[in-house]
Amino acid sequence: MVEEKEITVNVKKYDKEKGEYWKSYKVQADRYTQMTEVLRKIKTEQDPTLSYRASCHMAVCGSCSMKINGEPRLACKTMAFTAINEKNEVNLESMDYYQEVRDLIPDMDTFYDRMYKVEPRLYADQTVISGENDERMTPSEQKEVWKFEECIWCGLCVSACPSVKEDEKFLGPAAHAKGYRFMADGRDTKKEERIGILMDSAWRCTSCYMCYEVCPQDVQPVIAIKKTKAYVDEFPGTTELITMARKHDSTIAESIGESGKIKESKLYLKTFGYVAAMKDMMYMMKEGKIKYAMAKDTDVKNMDEIKKIMGDKK
Template sequence: METQSIQNNLEQREVLVKVKRYSKERGEYWQEYKLNVDRFTQMTEVLRKIKTEQDPTLAYRASCHMAVCGSCSMKINGEPRLACKTLALDIVKKYNSNVITLEPMDFFPVEKDLVVNLDDFYGRMFKVKPRLYPPKEFMEGTAEPRLRPEDQKELWKFAQCIWCGLCVSSCPAVKIDPEFLGPAAHAKGYRFLADPRDSIYEERLKILVDSSWRCTYCYQCFNVCPRDVEPVTTIKKTRSHTKFLKDKGEVARTGEKHVKAIFDSIKETGKLEEAKVYLTTYGLATAIRDMLYTMRNGKVGFAMIKEKKINELDQVRKLMGE
């Protein structure tokens, strides 16, 4: 009976793997491969089988096979994933189809097949100085670097980034704003910004704050991170440090005005008065320009809505600490 159960668990199923390939000579093209998988077959194993048994010209990256190195990032059925953390039959069941598509990550230039050029990604990561800079007395041995349990608790989650690039590949803000460092860089940057043993707080803050206000909060990085690092949380936390920065840029100043406008709106009415918040944040000239745009598109009515105060507003203010 036990032998029969094991055989059932290892029952194989044929899948059709469609790989979006690329070479400088041929450009982009799709190629199909058929092979058998079982309930334990990872997508990295699927690729290894294709390369060793069917097509040695297929190019992809993989190393640890256990979601630690971040090498096997790609799109599987359109989803940014680690191939090693994805079981072939899970994809089959999720999409109710034996067809699995593999594509290189978005945003990064493709070198060959599923291999992308990560120079831009590494440039962003190194821009935030991703290592600890201890004070001089620590290096001289005259003081001991200590990390309290509560500090470790704050840092641990954000230290789990494996530099896979999935969050950056799925981030719309990175694609439209070259000044935005990207989710992974912010996760790594905040990990050291919040470390009490680090000695370059001001320098780090200057690097991170302006970029943090460029995030659009789409939560794509939150959705695709294979290690549950939550890069968007580090961006929010970095924004809270803006008040400690002495020389703030225009983006950071605008961001602070926006936060205050939202706070004041909720305090006054219990609601988010979007038109008022926009006017307070960006000023009259910008508001008039954008009002003309909304008029041309027939949406000015939404901006003219007069919000009424909610009942029991005092309860809201109490929650706000007022």
């Protein structure tokens, strides 16, 4: 027989009348018990008021997102025995960022609104719709599209993203993955408009890989954002952010192309302009750091290798 053991489940509960409070439950579990089953047991056997979302219990529907021991996870994809600590305890809380509605149920409207902003649907060519032309797709193109389409709208990445919290103009990781999925789809006819929707927002991502880390589907939204940024040179439009990003990035590319390294003082000047750079210099002087800003590193000696690598533009 499979060995059972008693675990303690601490849930941060919430309702409008009582506000937030913690409640503990004891549950029998074995090595096969998913956290969604733990919740179902509590609800049907101990506390019917316990509220949470759950549907497929196989990590394809994205309902049961929550914080398990502080970590953003799907409850169904978390086995009770791996979740518990040495005291056989596990803590469950509603996801960060979203407004709480009830116990482990947050209001996810803000997540959905971000998704809708990227017009998440294919606009096929009329001749394909009518059947005059058949649209083909290479296996590698399908792979790329599917990678980012595998998102299950669970909202974990947005709840964990530091930029989303600070910057309402940032569409967030999931919406970027979704947007890029259509950019990468040769069957779509709105690629330019899509780049227009995504480009400014892409430069609001910090590339911190938090979304990559918490995604239960391995969608890697940050990679979609990076791939979107790569279109910055062919995108005709601009915004304040994009202008700065272009200056900054082209200076880096230039610097690497010339010396094989980044020369920060030059980068500073070119990106932020003379006035802002001087202001920052003042701060650095006060910190006693200015001597480093002036330091000069040697260039790469074998620049031929670097030039060959940098050489042919994409």
